[in-house]
Amino acid sequence: MNAHNVREMLPPRGGDSVYEVMQRNTDALLAHREKSGDAMLIHLNHPNFGYAIRAEDLMRVRGENFFEVYNGHPGVSNAGDVTHAGCERIWDIMLAHRLTELRLPVMYGLAVDDGHSYHDIPSRNSNPGRGWVMVLASELSSRSLIESLETGRFYSSSGVSLKSVRSSREGLEIEVAPIPGAQYTIEFIGTQRGFPTTSEPIRGGDGKEIWTTRRYSDKIGQVLHTVKGTRGEYRFGPEDLYVRAVITSDRLHPNPSSPGEFERAWAQPAVGPAALAPE
Template identity: 35%
Template sequence: MQKAIAVLSLLLGGFSCRGEESQWYKGNTHTHTFWSDGDDFPEMVADWYKNHGYDFLVLSDHNVLSQGEKWKALRADQANVAIKKAEQRWGSGHVKTRIVDGAKEVKLLPLDQVRRLLEEPDKFIMIEGLEMTTSRGGLAVHSNPMNVSELLPVERESERNVEQELNTHMHLVNEYSQVSGKPVFWQVNHPNFRFSVTGEQLANVDFLEGVEIMNSSSNCFNLGDGTRPSVEGIWDIANTIRLKSEGQPPIYGTATDDTHDYHLENPAVNGPGTAWVMVRAESLTPNAITRAMKEGDFYSSTGVLLKTMEFDPSRKTLTVEVDAEPGVHYKIEFKGSLSSVSLAHEPVAAIVDEKGVAHPVTANYLDESIGKTFKSKKGTRATYRMKGDELFVRAVVHCDGPPYFKYDDYSDFEKKAWTQPVGWKIDR
């Protein structure tokens, strides 16, 4: 983990203004446990992340907070492996069990007990959250509000369409944030999981702050499927529409593990530790981390770390410097859209799957300046000076280090880093 003190500058349309020293903190904002469909105890999950250099973790189980008393029936294979590991780690008798109707159940620790076991000031914290999970036919609307301590209840199956369901999630998050007074960072998860959410739909959600541009669990089609665009492409389209025609700030891109499986031999897909965020915050507290993410003061990574990420609004420069690994070569790209961009597009018909479910598709935008590469430079440090005709600019860092896994042609396991869009202005 990088503990270098970040260089600060006055920032606009991008990273925040901070008046004091801040640090980089590594975290995962999307993780599952036995509280829903993950395959390990919450304290084991948190222990894994803490032992692998993470500073914070959000447990985001489906439609549930880890609160109160919960007993869970485990499959025999899960029970044997998980209970054995938990008792090795925490001592025999750690896992409470009971038999109900002939089936073995285990008692799950609520978050406050997990915190007592693992949290350490300035070293590791848990941030409370959940994955609001709605299915609509064969489509999935999943979103994570981070830093909430009340259940935001959504219907597991909904008759509402994707737009209406996204708005339902949004209203619940907004109301919670207003009533509680707490900062909440809200992201839409894996738009290409079941090809459920389009760029236009993301563009139209008020108050949306984040979208997963990289989710390393299976079937998330981060690179699209050859017909439908990559999530990174969808992200650029959504942000171009928001800034150009809707007077809305851009959505920030997150990378997450969405971990479900903790007992794999090769943990690249569904396992922990492959996609995360690096957040620049004043302190390691749930509110400080969440506030920094709301301000876009973070980058996403699948293995490339940055020494410098600075946007200087007076000089209109975005500078990125890689924390280079020996023997690895880097390429830094600056991408964005032009202010003069045309949003002219051809609609693309929904794709109907073998079950008869119609999956909406992001339109075909005709102007090549959406998500255009403004500059590409080999090396570990590069600066882009805005010319004044950009709607926004962001950086993405590639490297020739080995990808850690190849799952299929549509999942991306290249080691990369992505900064957030900067240099944008909203005309209201």
């Protein structure tokens, strides 16, 4: 986990489970923030690195409202595989449960580069510049940036720029800042009230359960509306829990985390009328 804008070293907290480790480290950051009075936040890095983090564990952490939906390191398995959910699938599972029975706030999705290798670019090393966030803030200060992040006034990107994002109780509106010659697809993705809450474990060829996010209904994280172009809008219906948007360019990423990636942007979830208020 990464803590941002801390005033002193926070020793890592252990625990008896993945969930307990995340909750104890989150609690430590929140206590440090309360004591200092400074703006701080914590986020969960690359959940699919080693497939170490399950949606079922991260979704329950209180006070931790950020995770990496895209990480530029070539070894973090953003897209998952046949037995492991990708990071976007994990995001939708968490959102659906946090906004219903868990009654927790939205989980926001960050894009980062995880840059370690600053020479020999492009390469299959962990180069900088593969992912970032664009924040709407009143000034360039830690407090202003963190306050904007915590209220969802940002989008994440691996190459697509957005001219505007309008999130409200009515829905979500997107306008792309296009690159000449590029074509864009805007997908509005969400989950509606009454989705099946049952799930089943993922099993290997030997029939044994694999430590990974469980398999959930396709009613979680449905594509609710698709637009080909640079402007798109989704208006909430009464059953909508949330909607988020993924904007994909037809331009290949010039130095991708995984070969064949297209440039993308991720707009943060707008909460719909069917969501339960956080406790």
